[in-house]
Amino acid sequence: MKIQPKAFRTLEDLKKHIKSRKETLFYSSCTSTVIPYAKLGQILAEKGVDYLCMGDLNALPQKMSIEEGHLLEVEGAVNWKEARGYCMNKGRNVMVAPTEELACLLAGIATSATGERSFGFGPLRDQVKEVSYLDYEGQERVLKGHRGLLDHSFFESPKRREQLKKYQRAHLKYKGFKNAPFPRLEKETDLMVGMEGQLGVVTKASF
Numbered sequence: 001m002k003i004q005p006k007a008f009r010t011l012e013d014l015k016k017h018i019k020s021r022k023e024t025l026f027y028s029s030c031t032s033t034v035i036p037y038a039k040l041g042q043i044l045a046e047k048g049v050d051y052l053c054m055g056d057l058n059a060l061p062q063k064m065s066i067e068e069g070h071l072l073e074v075e076g077a078v079n080w081k082e083a084r085g086y087c088m089n090k091g092r093n094v095m096v097a098p099t100e101e102l103a104c105l106l107a108g109i110a111t112s113a114t115g116e117r118s119f120g121f122g123p124l125r126d127q128v129k130e131v132s133y134l135d136y137e138g139q140e141r142v143l144k145g146h147r148g149l150l151d152h153s154f155f156e157s158p159k160r161r162e163q164l165k166k167y168q169r170a171h172l173k174y175k176g177f178k179n180a181p182f183p184r185l186e187k188e189t190d191l192m193v194g195m196e197g198q199l200g201v202v203t204k205a206s207f
Helices: 011-019 037-046 080-089 105-111 158-174
Strands: 002-007 024-027 051-056 063-067 071-075 130-134 140-144 201-206
Touching: 011 051, 011 130, 011 201, 063 080, 071 080, 080 105, 105 201
Parallel strands: 002 051, 024 051
Antiparallel strands: 063 071, 071 201, 130 140, 130 201
16 A cells, blocks of 8 residues: 655645645544545555555645634635634634644634534534635635525536535524534535535635
């Protein structure tokens, strides 16, 4: 089993790699409880996988700004501690954070990170207002938190709309939970929050 590490230092490098179609597991914080990082090589070898590229996102340039007076916009490998410090210097605060504050914000979207502050201010999915990501072709896509998922073009067909409505009805009994047993799927950003990055690599987000 060969695991090849590769660090990305620019967004263009990342786009180029995605377009190469190499089998890659992208990571930054390694805090996901779903992916067994320590035993990954052994597990994949047992399943007959002989190659995997480990895409390290920690070297991507950091950028933070406060938009519209209250939205924190983040790009690159910014962790929660850095974001909190930046916001406090601007007279603001981060409304939610995981227990491990050295974890990256953008990775936290994929894992739906929730800490103790979630009880007071709501879970991460309520704080994410917009997510930009690179899809499987390296194209930039944007998900908006104010747009309902039923309004997305993918759900134009009656069959798909009914399937999503049925899913949403099943979720109603978990509406009051901080962490439900499956994703909520009410708005566009729900396609990324807690989905372990299945749509692509998160590059920018507003909280």
